[in-house]
Amino acid sequence: xxxxxxxxxxxxxxxxxxxxxxxxxxxxxxxxxxxxxxxxxxxxxxxxxxxxxxxxxxxxxxxxxxxxxxxxxxxxxxxxxxxxxxxxxxxxxxxxxxxxxxxxxxxxxxxxxxxxxxxxxxxxxxxxxxxxxxxxxxxxxxxxxxxxxxxxxxxxxxxxxxxxxxxxxxxxxxxxxxxxxxxxxxxxxxxxxxxxxxxxxxxxxxxxxxxxxxxxxxxxxxxxxxxxxxxxxxxxxxxxxxxxxxxxxxxxxxxxxxxxxxxxxxxxxxxxxxxxxxxxxxxxxxxxxxxxxxxxxxxxxxxxxxxxxxxxxxxxxxxxxxxxxxxxxxxxxxxxxxxxxxxxxxxxxxxxxxxxxxxxxxxxxxxxxxxxxxxxxxxxxxxxxxxxxxxxxxxxxxxxxxxxxxxxxxxxxxxxxxxxxxxxxxxxxxxxxxxxxxxxxxxxxxxxxxxxxxxxxxxxxxxxxxxxxxxxxxxxxxxxxxxxxxxxxxxxxxxxxxxxxxxxxxxxxxxxxxxxxxxxxxxxxxxxxxxxxxxxxxxxxxxxxxxxxxxxxxxxxxxxxxxxxxxxxxxxxxxxxxxxxxxxxxxxxxxxxxxxxxxxxxxxxxxxxxxxxxxxxxxxxxxxxxxxxxxxxxxxxxxxxxxxxxxxxxxxxxxxxxxxxxxxxxxxxxxxxx
Numbered sequence: 165x166x167x168x169x170x171x172x173x174x175x176x177x178x179x180x181x182x183x184x185x186x187x188x189x190x191x192x193x194x195x196x197x198x199x200x201x202x203x204x205x206x207x208x209x210x211x212x213x214x215x216x217x218x219x220x221x222x223x224x225x226x227x228x229x230x231x232x233x234x235x236x237x238x239x240x241x242x243x244x245x246x247x248x249x250x251x252x253x254x255x256x257x258x259x260x261x262x263x264x265x266x267x268x269x270x271x272x273x274x275x276x277x278x279x280x281x282x283x284x285x286x287x288x289x290x291x292x293x294x295x296x297x298x299x300x301x302x303x304x305x306x307x308x309x310x311x312x313x314x315x316x317x318x319x320x321x322x323x324x325x326x327x328x329x330x331x332x333x334x335x336x337x338x339x340x341x342x343x344x345x346x347x348x349x350x351x352x353x354x355x356x357x358x359x360x361x362x363x364x365x366x367x368x369x370x371x372x373x374x375x376x377x378x379x380x381x382x383x384x385x386x387x388x389x390x391x392x393x394x395x396x397x398x399x400x401x402x403x404x405x406x407x408x409x410x411x412x413x414x415x416x417x418x419x420x421x422x423x424x425x426x427x428x429x430x431x432x433x434x435x436x437x438x439x440x441x442x443x444x445x446x447x448x449x450x451x452x453x454x455x456x457x458x459x460x461x462x463x464x465x466x467x468x469x470x471x472x473x474x475x476x477x478x479x480x481x482x483x484x485x486x487x488x489x490x491x492x493x494x495x496x497x498x499x500x501x502x503x504x505x506x507x508x509x510x511x512x513x514x515x516x517x518x519x520x521x522x523x524x525x526x527x528x529x530x531x532x533x534x535x536x537x538x539x540x541x542x543x544x545x546x547x548x549x550x551x552x553x554x555x556x557x558x559x560x561x562x563x564x565x566x567x568x569x570x571x572x573x574x575x576x577x578x579x580x581x582x583x584x585x586x587x588x589x590x591x592x593x594x595x596x597x598x599x600x601x602x603x604x605x606x607x608x609x610x611x612x613x614x615x616x617x618x619x620x621x622x623x624x625x626x627x628x629x630x631x632x633x634x635x636x637x638x639x640x641x642x643x644x645x646x647x648x649x650x651x652x653x654x655x656x657x658x659x660x661x662x663x664x665x666x667x668x669x670x671x672x673x674x675x676x677x678x679x680x681x682x683x684x685x686x687x688x689x690x691x692x693x694x695x696x697x698x699x700x701x702x703x704x705x706x707x708x709x710x711x712x713x714x715x716x717x718x719x720x721x722x723x724x725x726x727x728x729x730x731x732x733x734x735x736x737x738x739x740x741x742x743x744x745x746x747x748x749x750x751x752x753x754x755x756x757x758x759x760x761x762x763x764x765x766x767x768x769x770x771x772x773x774x775x776x777x778x779x780x781x782x783x784x785x786x787x788x789x790x791x792x793x794x795x796x797x798x799x800x801x802x803x804x805x806x807x808x809x810x811x812x813x814x815x816x817x818x819x820x821x822x823x824x825x826x827x828x829x830x831x832x833x834x835x836x837x838x
Contacts, residue, residue, distance in 0.1 A: 353422045428513045435514065438462050442511075442787070447803035455757060457764045457806035459750060462787065463514035465490070465797040467507055475791030477529045478780040483537035485784035486511040487518070490797055493526030493545060496777060506530060506542055508554060511799070519554055529578045533590065541592050543576030549594050551606055563611050565604075570613040572596030578644050583652045593655075595642045601657060603669070616669055617642065617657065638665060646689040648713075650696040658686030664701055666713070679716055681709060688730045694738035694825040698833075702728035708743050710755070712833060719836040720759055724751055730778045736786070736807060738825035739832060744776040744790055752806050756828045759836075763806055768798065 210219045295308050303311070432439055447458050473492035481487040492505040504526035508519040525546040533539040540552040548571050551563040565571040574597035582591040582603070590606040599619035605612045619638050640659035648654035657665045662682035668675040682703035692698035697713040704727040710720035726745035734740035739756035752764040768774055768790060776792040786807045791797045810824050 357419060431513045431515050442801060450803050450805040455763060457803040459764060459766045459800040459802060462799040462801055465509045465514050466795060467517050467520055470795030473505060473795050474793050475777055475795060475797055478778045478789050478791055479531045480780055480783055481532050481537055482534055485782060488789060489530050489540060490791060491527035491530040491542060493528055528576055531579060531581055533581050534583060541579050543579040543594055545575040547572030547574060547576060547596060549576060549579060565611050569611055572598050572600060574598040580645055593645055595645050597641055599641055601642050643685050644689050646691055649691055656689050658689050660685035662686060662703060677714060679711060682707060690731055690733055692738060693733045693735055694822060695829040698829060700731055700741060702731045702743055719833060720755060729776050732779055732781045734781055735783050738829045742779055742788060744779045746775045748774040748776055750790060755832050
């Protein structure tokens with residue numbers, strides 16, 4: 165009892181908290197933990213620098229190089245699942261084996277422990293060697309194992325960061341389409357114009373409202389006697405567009421293009437039947453009469469007060485096949501100075517002319533420039549020549565001749581452009597009844613002239629003594645001229661005595677050929693379109709003659725039964741020629757098919773005879789335009805027999821077609837010479 169009680173007393177005394185604290189303080193030594201590194205230096209050891217991206221050699225005194233090489237105690241998900249499977253397998257073992265293992269007495273040297281205990285209680289062999297070297301002398305094996313089981317603070321990674329991030333998915337949502345409605349509306353240039361006008365009125369209304377507000381504000385300031393400080397902020401200055409000038413009720417200058425387009429549309433609807441005939445009409449009666457044809461009347465062209473004038477000349481535009489110019493004079497000889505007109509018509513709008521130029525005297529002749537489609541020259545009955553730019557609507561007259569600059573003293577009979585090279589000044593010839601044939605050069609602001617020929621007329625006061633070349637005086641008075649398509653210096657001049665002169669324009673002192681053509685004044689001369697040595701003349705002696713250059717005898721003489729006013733060659737055939745007479749008839753000849761009689765003779769007006777003065781062939785379409793007295797101007801379409809191509813011309817190219825036409829004319833020359 166004594167021993168037991170004493171022992172019990174010692175135990176109670178030892179179990180007191182104060183005694184335990186004192187005993188631990190006396191028996192346990194102080195422990196100080198420090199980090200040190202003692203490794204041998206390797207000369208060839210390097211370390212990677214992430215900042216510079218290169219490998220650097222390790223310095224010998226660097227003791228922290230192996231400090232962070234402790235292994236990590238973090239288990240991955242795969243390893244953790246493997247451990248769980250092993251634990252389940254161990255739990256499912258039979259209980260008999262587990263009881264047998266428990267009943268076996270453990271050996272005395274080292275009692276055997278279960279596997280789970282071995283995993284949970286680390287032994288000295290499982291401790292990292294590095295920890296044993298550092299803390300083996302101050303810490304026990306259990307404390308080292310507990311320290312080793314803790315996560316490495318220098319290589320710590322949370323489990324969340326190891327999970328796989330779910331990919332982002334887009335979810336499409338289909339909604340009901342918005343309600344729709346079908347809408348249709350006819351829209352044109354007039355609607356656009358009305359919309360602009362409406363918007364412009366709104367702008368003007370806003371401007372007026374702003375001005376009224378400013379005036380009211382000034383009135384208030386004036387009444388209150390307060391004035392704005394000059395140093396205060398100024399209002400921004402807004403420059404408003406000036407209001408449009410008030411127009412007359414019928415003024416369409418600002419919407420000219422729109423109005424002309426609408427006008428053409430309306431006109432084509434009105435003359436729709438004529439337009440269909442122009443495109444598709446073919447006279448079926450030509451199949452039963454192979455050597456006869458007809459002319460179909462198409463559009464009539466007129467302008468204001470045109471019945472008091474005479475259509476003196478017609479010229480088609482070389483670039484626009486639907487545009488032509490017509491000159492108007494009071495009488496045929498152009499001696500009256502009661503006024504005239506120069507009109508530009510188009511087949512797209514035959515009711516109203518595209519341009520209408522009023523002149524103080526009659527216009528006897530007009531022609532478009534062969535390369536400048538907008539330049540037009542005209543000769544008047546008072547001796548003045550004009551050069552127009554037809555693109556301008558307001559400013560019409562560009563250049564004109566005056567008494568100082570050498571205008572003709574008597575009416576100008578004809579004007580013709582001179583073919584010029586690119587870069588040269590434009591030039592033209594004029595023929596006047598005062599006996600002069602002058603060459604004009606178009607300068608930037610004036611017209612300069614040079615007299616080429618001087619006929620036996622009154623030339624006093626012409627001021628040509630200082631601006632003339634070597635002139636040759638010829639009998640009569642020039643009435644018409646024509647340039648050779650082969651040589652621009654070769655000039656044919658028709659005279660009122662019926663003679664035709666061939667003159668070299670570069671040197672008029674030699675090389676003059678005289679053709680005894682007619683017994684009355686020569687009214688027109690025209691070169692053949694294909695054969696450059698063939699030309700035709702017509703006169704008031706009722707005849708139309710065909711000539712070969714440098715041959716004073718006519719090849720073909722045609723009697724039309726009335727004074728011939730004008731003639732023209734067809735652009736599609738070398739043997740087709742059209743002439744008009746004073747009795748109001750149009751004669752169409754095809755000299756290759758028949759020379760004795762025309763293929764077509766047609767009266768322009770059936771009830772009364774109208775004297776005709778000019779005719780012109782369209783360069784593209786198979787139509788002609790005929791003009792005469794009382795402003796009569798009409799277009800006519802040729803039937804198939806009048807424009808029938810040669811049998812060898814089908815499928816031929818341009819060169820082949822030209823050779824065929826030359827052969828036709830050569831055959832006419834050969835048969836006429838015999």
